[in-house]
Amino acid sequence: NAGVTQTPKFQVLKTGQSMTLQCAQDMNHNSMYWYRQDPGMGLRLIYYSASEGTTDKGEVPNGYNVSRLNKREFSLRLESAAPSQTSVYFCASLGGQGSRDQPQHFGDGTRLSIL
Amino acid sequence: SQKIEQNSEALNIQEGKTATLTCNYTNYSPAYLQWYRQDPGRGPVFLLLIRENEKEKRKERLKVTFDTTLKQSLFHITASQPADSATYLCALHTGGFKTIFGAGTRLFVKA
Numbered sequence: 001n002a003g004v005t006q007t008p009k010f011q012v013l014k015t016g017q018s019m020t021l022q023c024a025q026d027m028n029h030n031s032m033y034w035y036r037q038d039p040g041m042g043l044r045l046i047y048y049s050a051s052e053g054t055t056d057k058g059e060v061p062n063g064y065n066v067s068r069l070n071k072r073e074f075s076l077r078l079e080s081a082a083p084s085q086t087s088v089y090f091c092a093s094l095g096g097q098g099s100r101d102q103p104q105h106f107g108d109g110t111r112l113s114i115l
Numbered sequence: 116s117q118k119i120e121q122n123s124e125a126l127n128i129q130e131g132k133t134a135t136l137t138c139n140y141t142n143y144s145p146a147y148l149q150w151y152r153q154d155p156g157r158g159p160v161f162l163l164l165i166r167e168n169e170k171e172k173r174k175e176r177l178k179v180t181f182d183t184t185l186k187q188s189l190f191h192i193t194a195s196q197p198a199d200s201a202t203y204l205c206a207l208h209t210g211g212f213k214t215i216f217g218a219g220t221r222l223f224v225k226a
Contacts, residue, residue, distance in 0.1 A: 040218055042204070042218045043159070043216040048212055092158075094212065101147065103151075104159075104214065106159050109156075
């Protein structure tokens with residue numbers, strides 16, 4: 001049981017380049033999330049998908065787009081990367097119809113550097 | 116705005132002692148609060164959940180308290196071991212499908 005799988009694990013981009021971060025979960029969870037984690041700051045929510053076919057903005061959505069491809073997969077796209085987007089990106093999934101009483105399951109992150 | 120604070124300074128304790136980590140929050144009344152563990156280079160892993168109507172929750176050597184009047188949760192690890200060294204994150208359910216996370220407290224347990 002792999003849980004939440006993120007690819008790639010590491011990536012270096014130049015300013016202005018684009019890329020897509022991939023995330024897949026095999027737990028049949030309805031909800032999926034993208035966070036970024038920066039030193040000294042908590043995980044900040046970028047976008048989330050409460051269920052297949054829906055996506056919503058989180059706290060820091062600017063510069064990002066997402067696609068909920070199917071129930072298993074939720075991708076994050078940087079259209080024109082900026083140095084401020086250098087961070088560690090985590091994908092998570094959540095079981096159940098509502099978020100009450102349910103923990104989130106996280107992948108091991110993508111470490112992204114933008115030069 | 117909603118705010119969640121954890122001690123940013125690392126906590127250093129001796130093996131066998133009890134580690135106590137603090138999580139304070141403002142401007143919110145969460146239905147429940149969670150604690151996660153994060154090891155270097157890994158994603159957070161869920162440890163415990165405590166609901167607003169629960170004062171205390173235990174799991175093996177872990178204990179969490181939740182004081183909704185003080186807006187504070189305490190996370191205790193008894194008989195700490197070097198393997199308990201990690202960063203511990205506090206998280207509040209903020210409604211619907213959203214959770215906010217604290218920045219975490221690093222714990223070092225010395226043998």
